[in-house]
Amino acid sequence: MRATRLLPLAVLLAIFLFSSFIIPKFFRFSPKADQQINELYLENQSLKSRLTASLPEFRGDFKLAKVYSSYPFNDKNEIAINLGSADGIKESWLVVLGSDIVLGEVKKVFERYSLVRTIFDPEWRLAVRIGENKINALLEGGVEPSLTTIDKNKVIKEGDFIYAVAKGFPYGALIGKVQNISSSPSSIFQEASLALPYNFNNEIVEVKILTGYGL
Template identity: 25%
Template structure:
């Protein structure tokens, strides 16, 4: 019985509260202004917290969406940068190759000799600069002993072996290489030989001949194996031979065979 009475009492309180709340909300003739003010003052802090929370949630959502957009945009920009970098690298390589081809085609030696341009397709696997392989051979009229030049009249070696479509070029730095040469304005005669780890040595120069640091060393044409006047390098140092009968000189090449991509073979005179 007590439980039934309590339930009815609670029900009445709820009904009265609802009716009272409705009257405050409706506020006929502004009769409940006083109560509305109290309720609004009490509820204001909670409204403020809810408003700030909802606004913060909205801003957080916008921020997260913007982060996603930035990531997508950055990924697109990264892909575009990679594509442009690859295209630029390709263009630079094409320009370099065109420059090299133009340089080889403009050799003044073409007025004196029949030339065959070739591309380097292989190198000394031991990396000591003994030889290179080119993509021209017997089918292109290439024969053993033909000089190989780059960038004008710079001699780098000569044909050592030929095959149907390729040839092996013995570089001047090869220890087996030996070229008749001359140096300086007085054309001091000697032999340029390859030396392991030392580059080129001008040997067998008479003690009476004058050698100067910086003198150009060129082919002498003696023996007919090489045309006269092909540039081999410049004298870097001068000293006496071990037996003191001759002079020797270290020769520095102006062109490094290591980075060559194209060369020209001198096939014959015109």
């Protein structure tokens, strides 16, 4: 009788040990694998955006750069990267994630490092279009970047892709997706917040500096 009662406890203990120690040891993704999975996700989002807007696949040349940590601070307006003038980096070059997801542009270049202004800078402004109907909007930077000056008579919906159409940017470079849409009865425009395809909070460890691109 006692052996029968102990059997479930033994089974539970075995399950606990297996899930707590064996699975994490043999099946946990390495940081490199996590980065590769994230890269594939970003590439997938870029491709889906271009297919939706009937745009050709993006092709560009780039340099990989590591992002210096600002932990425990989280100033999203600006990041520092480990490439500078000695590596051929120039001001105003675009900084992306994945193949063409806009993060910012090179603001200031030093010999061994550079500063990048991101779309979270309150002064950031960029002409964009929304979805397959190519509806015009203005991306305004900030802690929570937003879309403004969207024609109230145009229909947009949550989940629509947002992409860059400003001169000096790769046409169709992905920004994110429409999230929350709002409008005021007294305004001729509607606005929307963004859902970005990445988590900025000290989790971006590598970016791409576009040195040339074509469609």
